[in-house]
Amino acid sequence: MGSTFLILGGSVIALLLAGYWAQHYLPPPKPKIVGIDLGTTYSCVGMYQAVTGQVDILETQDKHQCIPSVVAFSVSGVLVGYDAVAQSEHNPRNTVYDAKRFIGKVFDKEELLQAQKQYSFKLEADEYGMIRYVVSVNDTEKHLYPEEIGSILITFLKKAVERNLTAPVTKVVMSVPAEFDQQQRNYTGKAAELSGLEVFRIINEPTAAALAYGLHKHASLQNIMVVDLGGGTLDVSFLNVQGGMFLTQAMAGNNRLGGQDFNQRLQNYLEEMIMKRIGKPLTDKEDLQALRLHVEDLKLNLTQKTEAEISLELHSLHSTFSTIIKRTEFEEINADLFAKILVPIETVLKTIDMGIEDIDEIVLVGGSTRIPRVREIIGDYFKKRPNTAVDPELAVAIGVSIQAGIIGGMWPLTVSAVELPTQVKKIHVH
Numbered sequence: 001m002g003s004t005f006l007i008l009g010g011s012v013i014a015l016l017l018a019g020y021w022a023q024h025y026l027p028p029p030k031p032k033i034v035g036i037d038l039g040t041t042y043s044c045v046g047m048y049q050a051v052t053g054q055v056d057i058l059e060t061q062d063k064h065q066c067i068p069s070v071v072a073f074s075v076s077g078v079l080v081g082y083d084a085v086a087q088s089e090h091n092p093r094n095t096v097y098d099a100k101r102f103i104g105k106v107f108d109k110e111e112l113l114q115a116q117k118q119y120s121f122k123l124e125a126d127e128y129g130m131i132r133y134v135v136s137v138n139d140t141e142k143h144l145y146p147e148e149i150g151s152i153l154i155t156f157l158k159k160a161v162e163r164n165l166t167a168p169v170t171k172v173v174m175s176v177p178a179e180f181d182q183q184q185r186n187y188t189g190k191a192a193e194l195s196g197l198e199v200f201r202i203i204n205e206p207t208a209a210a211l212a213y214g215l216h217k218h219a220s221l222q223n224i225m226v227v228d229l230g231g232g233t234l235d236v237s238f239l240n241v242q243g244g245m246f247l248t249q250a251m252a253g254n255n256r257l258g259g260q261d262f263n264q265r266l267q268n269y270l271e272e273m274i275m276k277r278i279g280k281p282l283t284d285k286e287d288l289q290a291l292r293l294h295v296e297d298l299k300l301n302l303t304q305k306t307e308a309e310i311s312l313e314l315h316s317l318h319s320t321f322s323t324i325i326k327r328t329e330f331e332e333i334n335a336d337l338f339a340k341i342l343v344p345i346e347t348v349l350k351t352i353d354m355g356i357e358d359i360d361e362i363v364l365v366g367g368s369t370r371i372p373r374v375r376e377i378i379g380d381y382f383k384k385r386p387n388t389a390v391d392p393e394l395a396v397a398i399g400v401s402i403q404a405g406i407i408g409g410m411w412p413l414t415v416s417a418v419e420l421p422t423q424v425k426k427i428h429v430h
Contacts (some may be wrong), residue, residue, distance in 0.1 A: 019317065032408035033172060034171070035047075035172070036192070037423035039095075040231065041230050041258070041259070041367075042231065043157060043231075044057055044060065046394075046400070047165075047404075053405075055397075056401075057394050060081070065253060067080065069097060070405070071149050073135045073142065073402050077083045079157045081153075089289040092120035094137060101255075104185070105131070105183075106129075109125075121216075122144075124331070125224060131146060139216065148191075150192075151191045151195045154197065171404075172192050172404070173200055173203065174201075174398045175202070175205045175391025176188050176204065177202040177204070177235060178206050178251055179235075179426035183293045202405065203399075203419060205396050205398060207246045207364045209238070212402065213363055213390055216241060218241065221241075222361060223238070223240060223361075224239040225382075227365065227378060227386070230259065231260050232256075233257070234258060236251065237348070238250045238251075246420065249422070251425070252345075252429055254340060256342055259299070262334050266325075267291065267295050270295065276321050278321075282319055284313065287316050290312055299330070307326045307327060309322065310324075310325065324404060338374060339377075341378065342378075342381055343428070344379065347427050347429055359382060362378060364378070364388055364395075401419055
């Protein structure tokens, strides 16, 4: 018996030594599986690197890590990301975005009519109530489903990975909103499959964010509040996390609140300023598009500075417009929208019958949580600073990439995410 234990012990030591030598002296393996965040507003792709345990979120277009989730159809071909956005003012009926809002969902006639009011491109429902986009190029009409638009975006991201790996990419882990039902998850997977990728796992975005922040490593039970404020939506989720086990206990959100709304307020504010100074309204599409792009830059600058300058040529008005906007002005014109951020947070706490003192971590996700006033409002409410250790715009992509690395057996081995089944439904607020 003693000799058996000696043999077993020796075998274990040999395996440990082999693992040590492999990790320290053999070249690290190439990533086998990538992680993709197919977002409503932006999309990105990441790879988990062996040995270092670091995640690389890849540059995909013009040195940007994230691309707008926009696809356009033009006489010059199919345009993706920033290229699609650049021509959107001149080709609105053939520029498709927000595909994630429609993927895998069934719409009745009234819902379709309401949705159509919000978009310049044409929507139609097939015989099953699934949405299709109707685009027309050179008098040729095309009918495309949301998963086909998603596939175009994923293919673009896939090519970015192949440029970095100099090898084909065939496997992926993806994320979806926690509220997605099985059909929406299946159609998200179908978008990847249309791009030639095998989907190994689909995980919830709040789970991915918690992975990015390393919260799966805690041995004790943690109560986590995930606040995800992106370009067009606000989602709040409450998770129980312990040793890699994730359970979503409550969800609430506002599907019509995000960075685009803050931009629109700022755009309207500047258009009024132009009208007062020049005496004419700004109606030219090219000038409006130029202003819209400057507004996004202005908002980003105001996250870093207390004031920022905007200056642009308004060709249609034969004038140059320039002004300095203070952060306090931006906060004031969006004050009521910022206040709405607390509504789903309060709803979630009421649902789980907990107080702010019961929350162990507040995790911020989504590019709009970079805005100082947003962080201040959330911090003041919980009476403690939210966790901002990870870039909120990249948190979900980092999380799915970590999960991809774990599934792919990359060093160093880590706890994998296991999502426990839940029947929780998202509560929609306004």
